[in-house]
Amino acid sequence: MTIEQFVAQSSGKWRSMRSGHSLAFQQFEEVLSEVTIEQIDKENTAVKQLLESSIIANQDDHLVTSPFRMEWCAESDWEPEDPSEVSSGSCIIVPLTKDNCSGKLIRSVGYAESEAAISEYHFLDDGTFTLTTQYEQSIAEERIWFVSENVRCRSSVLRTSAGSGILQTSFASEVRRINA
């Protein structure tokens, strides 16, 4: 699996079921959402701005590959009539390949904290995409794998930057919306 193949396979509209596990409090969270992934041009202004504003050393050694936009619209299972429970947003993600199976991702909005984020990615030998993002207070480790052409799984682990404490985990099952 290469990042080009991965982004191409991920493109489209996905219906996501996501479960969050808060380990210390043994609390579950359930979120239904819609995720849209679409490739954008390398010459897109937002892509160029994101690259210019990033402080990646040796940026020239990396090759900009398959940038894409991700949009999500989440609706919590609890109190769906409360508008504050519906969260949505979008971000631009620019992969910078180092070699066939690894590189960096620049995201205009981070996953665990709402700041721009730089992640390291790496493919496992079965094509599983793994992603590590260092935030100020935490480290997020994600993995994404396709179980069929139209179903992908996504897991995340959030650990404290300081120690090895695991704060929370999550798991999403994503089914492609056909003709939607």
Added chain:
Amino acid sequence: MTIEQFVAQSSGKWRSMRSGHSLAFQQFEEVLSEVTIEQIDKENTAVKQLLESSIIANQDDHLVTSPFRMEWCAESDWEPEDPSEVSSGSCIIVPLTKDNCSGKLIRSVGYAESEAAISEYHFLDDGTFTLTTQYEQSIAEERIWFVSENVRCRSSVLRTSAGSGILQTSFASEVRRINA
């Protein structure tokens, strides 16, 4: 990672948070449970009986390694006062190594259907343990990985034997109970 190391690291009592996703109906299930894993002797009678009753061809080519007993006691989040919601059980699992990173597992009770099951296992290059079990009506694909010494994650995908339909997925976060 070898199966010996994996079983040794898995031994102990675990507090498990498990989320099930029914994809067709978009239904969530939440289960809290306690899982106990303990190694047993290769010469144990139950281990010998399980091996004798199994119809694995070329059993002699495989090496019995680190058999263990797994016990679980699950308590659904819903109606915990209803005794029918509490399910518990145990099984014996006997790994048969083929080489350092793959082999078979014989289980006295299956995961998706309650019959003895033979699984194929394989370690990914980052130590993730993957397991495929063919049942009569379905195929279960599981993966287990340690995110720290005392936290492990477990995901499963259940697909129809006939086609590529994905019936359900699940994800468990398991935290080791220290001094319990």
